[in-house]
Amino acid sequence: MKKVIAREEHCLNCKLCEVYCRTAHSQSKDVIKAHLRENPVPVSRITVQGDNMLSVAVNCRHCDKPACVEACITGAMQKDPETGVVTCDESRCIGCMTCMTVCGFGVIKSGKFAVKCDLCQGEDMPACVKNCPNNALVYVEVGGAE
Amino acid sequence: MKYVIIGASAAGISCAKTLRENGKDSSIDVFTDEAYMPYSRPIISYYLKSYVEKDNIYLNSPDFYKENKINIHTQCPVTAINAEKKTVTTAQGEFSYDKLLIATGSKPFVPPVENSENAVNVFTFLDMAMSEKIKSYAGADTDAVVIGAGLIGLKAAEGLRKICKSVTVVELADKVLPSILDDKGALMVKETLNKNGICVRLGDTVARCNREGNKVTSVTLKSGEEIPCSLLVIAVGVRPQTALAEEAGIKVNRGICVDKDTMETSLKDIFAAGDCVNSTDILDSCEKIIALWPNAVREGKTAALYMSGHGEKDSGSFAVNAIDFFGQQICTCGLIKAESAQELVSLKNGYKRLLVRDGRLIGFVLIDDAERAGMYTYLIKTKTPLDTLTGDLLDTPSFMMFSKEVRTERLTGGVKV
Numbered sequence: 001m002k003k004v005i006a007r008e009e010h011c012l013n014c015k016l017c018e019v020y021c022r023t024a025h026s027q028s029k030d031v032i033k034a035h036l037r038e039n040p041v042p043v044s045r046i047t048v049q050g051d052n053m054l055s056v057a058v059n060c061r062h063c064d065k066p067a068c069v070e071a072c073i074t075g076a077m078q079k080d081p082e083t084g085v086v087t088c089d090e091s092r093c094i095g096c097m098t099c100m101t102v103c104g105f106g107v108i109k110s111g112k113f114a115v116k117c118d119l120c121q122g123e124d125m126p127a128c129v130k131n132c133p134n135n136a137l138v139y140v141e142v143g144g145a146e
Numbered sequence: 147m148k149y150v151i152i153g154a155s156a157a158g159i160s161c162a163k164t165l166r167e168n169g170k171d172s173s174i175d176v177f178t179d180e181a182y183m184p185y186s187r188p189i190i191s192y193y194l195k196s197y198v199e200k201d202n203i204y205l206n207s208p209d210f211y212k213e214n215k216i217n218i219h220t221q222c223p224v225t226a227i228n229a230e231k232k233t234v235t236t237a238q239g240e241f242s243y244d245k246l247l248i249a250t251g252s253k254p255f256v257p258p259v260e261n262s263e264n265a266v267n268v269f270t271f272l273d274m275a276m277s278e279k280i281k282s283y284a285g286a287d288t289d290a291v292v293i294g295a296g297l298i299g300l301k302a303a304e305g306l307r308k309i310c311k312s313v314t315v316v317e318l319a320d321k322v323l324p325s326i327l328d329d330k331g332a333l334m335v336k337e338t339l340n341k342n343g344i345c346v347r348l349g350d351t352v353a354r355c356n357r358e359g360n361k362v363t364s365v366t367l368k369s370g371e372e373i374p375c376s377l378l379v380i381a382v383g384v385r386p387q388t389a390l391a392e393e394a395g396i397k398v399n400r401g402i403c404v405d406k407d408t409m410e411t412s413l414k415d416i417f418a419a420g421d422c423v424n425s426t427d428i429l430d431s432c433e434k435i436i437a438l439w440p441n442a443v444r445e446g447k448t449a450a451l452y453m454s455g456h457g458e459k460d461s462g463s464f465a466v467n468a469i470d471f472f473g474q475q476i477c478t479c480g481l482i483k484a485e486s487a488q489e490l491v492s493l494k495n496g497y498k499r500l501l502v503r504d505g506r507l508i509g510f511v512l513i514d515d516a517e518r519a520g521m522y523t524y525l526i527k528t529k530t531p532l533d534t535l536t537g538d539l540l541d542t543p544s545f546m547m548f549s550k551e552v553r554t555e556r557l558t559g560g561v562k563v
């Protein structure tokens with residue numbers, strides 16, 4: 001499957017990936033409105049970690065054997081057998097955060113539902129990759145992960 | 147290949163799914179004595195407090211079982227295993243198997259409580275049928291009493307709080323959630339319960355029920371206090387359901403004994419997984435019952451891989467738990483106490499308690515401070531030496547704590563870009 005791969009040598013710590021992720025997962029899909037006017041506040045599913053000296057953007061690895069799916073107590077978290085994308089079905093998620101407690105990458109955020117990267121399903125390229133100004137994020141065909 | 151699975155819950159269903167993923171032509175028959183299609187057991191408290199509708203309790207759509215040719219036999223208890231003939235006796239007759247999984251889970255432990263026998267308003271809280279019964283029995287004028295402040299007791303209490311006039315939890319230990327929390331963490335949870343209108347009596351228990359006819363009307367505690375009670379939930383703990391295995395001659399020692407890598411029992415071709423088995427904790431090498439959903443799912447999967455000849459050693463058990471009570475978020479993992487272990491505590495955001503032994507993380511309690519909690523779980527699971535990490539372990543974990551090599555390897559999965 002295709003995954004987002006981060007190249008820390010190129011990361012500027014600008015956090016535009018976070019901005020555009022949040023926008024892509026907002027109601028308005030508008031950068032300004034998404035940041036200031038929406039309730040619930042849209043949440044970025046990618047996080048830049050580190051500082052101006054060294055940083056890297058981290059999002060869901062869509063693992064071959066996803067710990068979150070195995071641990072989900074309601075069956076809301078699923079890995080699509082065809083696309084390999086791991087998503088949370090919000091209608092079945094109870095927000096217990098067992099997934100967040102087992103994800104070794106720390107990429108699931110808590111809220112009313114588990115919030116995580118869905119690789120911007122339906123788009124050619126995830127918003128974080130599309131809007132990274134320095135190619136620190138690339139979207140490539142890869143083998144497995146953890 | 148003919149597979150038979152006893153129990154259609156976490157372990158049983160993950161086994162069935164994995165068996166199907168690894169073989170198209172086998173027959174898979176799953177038996178449950180419950181009346182429901184496979185559902186999420188932990189969700190019963192969310193149903194009680196009307197957070198989820200009945201339609202949303204199920205693990206999979208009915209089509210899923212059809213498409214994958216997994217036959218779920220509801221209301222069909224298995225009454226005997228005949229290991230020599232390789233058959234099981236069920237309410238629908240005999241079924242033969244090549245490989246069998248026992249995933250019979252837990253049953254509630256009900257201690258004798260004087261004068262509680264056959265009362266119409268005394269319940270346990272372990273399955274959907276009970277949750278429905280309690281929900282239809284409880285009302286705005288109900289005084290509810292829950293015996294036991296473990297996970298299940300507190301979940302019942304939280305659900306009942308939404309409905310009842312009063313809810314009192316009585317716990318013999320000196321803290322709530324005694325098996326997963328340290329003293330400080332337990333105190334914080336107790337305060338949250340109190341703030342939300344649940345009375346908690348610690349170091350005490352129900353000595354006697356007082357009743358009118360077939361109804362309990364109040365309970366008398368060991369301390370002498372009498373509390374009005376029109377609904378009593380007994381939730382002091384669960385026991386592995388092992389009778390079937392024992393009668394078949396399978397080795398049982400509290401839980402069903404299994405090979406920790408394969409989940410095979412002492413009898414060939416019979417496997418067991420989930421709450422009904424003794425798991426081996428990778429953190430202290432002790433055999434114990436780890437009655438938690440993710441553990442049951444993983445063990446069911448491992449069993450399936452061996453049953454279908456695709457064996458891959460089990461990655462090992464340890465406790466991980468996430469729960470919330472009235473919005474307070476509690477995540478715990480691993481051990482809560484261990485000899486010669488060191489405690490690291492931070493109160494910066496909520497409450498964070500890390501347990502370190504021999505330079506490795508072996509447990510945590512996180513209350514309202516669980517950001518990236520799974521990264522700690524990763525350190526526990528992989529037994530990462532902490533001296534290979536940089537930064538303060540008590541800060542929110544980040545990939546920057548790893549060396550460049552580890553960070554790159556983990557984030558790219560070895561893909562060169």
Ligand SMILES: Cc1cc2nc3c(=O)[nH]c(=O)nc-3n(C[C@H](O)[C@H](O)[C@H](O)COP(=O)(O)OP(=O)(O)OC[C@H]3O[C@@H](n4cnc5c(N)ncnc54)[C@H](O)[C@@H]3O)c2cc1C
Nearest residue numbers: 153155156157179187188224250251252420421437438439
């Ligand atoms: C209220 C509540 C809240 C919980 N919350 C959490 C939580 O937040 N996180 C967590 O990790 N865990 C939680 N748990 C624990 C979790 O539900 C269990 O660990 C898990 O369900 C174990 O799965 P299992 O497949 O081993 O067995 P079980 O879920 O116990 O299922 C076993 C099934 O087998 C059936 N069975 C038994 N004997 C027979 C027979 N002879 N013939 C046919 N069928 C039989 C039983 O009726 C049952 O349906 C909770 C449990 C409860 C009750």
